[in-house]
Amino acid sequence: MPTSFEEKIYSLLRQVPRGRVTTYGELAKAAKTKAYRAVGRAMKSNPYSFVRMDAKNQNDSRAKNPYAPIVPCHRVVKSNGEIGGFAHGIKKKIEILKKEGVIVKNNKVVDFEKLLFSKDKFK
DNA sequence: GTCGTGACTAGCC
DNA sequence: CGGCTAGCCACGA
Numbered sequence: 121m122p123t124s125f126e127e128k129i130y131s132l133l134r135q136v137p138r139g140r141v142t143t144y145g146e147l148a149k150a151a152k153t154k155a156y157r158a159v160g161r162a163m164k165s166n167p168y169s170f171v172r173m174d175a176k177n178q179n180d181s182r183a184k185n186p187y188a189p190i191v192p193c194h195r196v197v198k199s200n201g202e203i204g205g206f207a208h209g210i211k212k213k214i215e216i217l218k219k220e221g222v223i224v225k226n227n228k229v230v231d232f233e234k235l236l237f238s239k240d241k242f243k
Numbered sequence: 244g245t246c247g248t249g250a251c252t253a254g255c256c
Numbered sequence: 257c258g259g260c261t262a263g264c265c266a267c268g269a
Contacts, residue, residue, distance in 0.1 A: 155265040205250030
């Protein structure tokens, strides 16, 4: 079970559309906390981060995109645009992002500032 | 209750 | 650019 803190982070993170990215810092601010690190921690320990590689139910909208975790933790990057970490491996994270239209070069998001989903865009 | 750990950040050298 | 430091916070042992 996610804690209330994690719930908050996840609900915020789910607002990030595909093709966009956000940062640990932005999430923290949006959640009105300074727990940058705790945000990262929530990612690695969240039970919903698992990527569905094999959606059986084709009616499931998530089935169209094999990389559709309930919580899109791959859309979270570091504040300077670098990729950061990922439970399934940095490489995989980059792949997924690329699939969604986010180009990553030298471990950094291209046009990071443009793609950034800043805190005032959260509800 | 305390302690260590970390997918972080910002500042300094 | 790389490396180190001090803050930061939640969580599990």
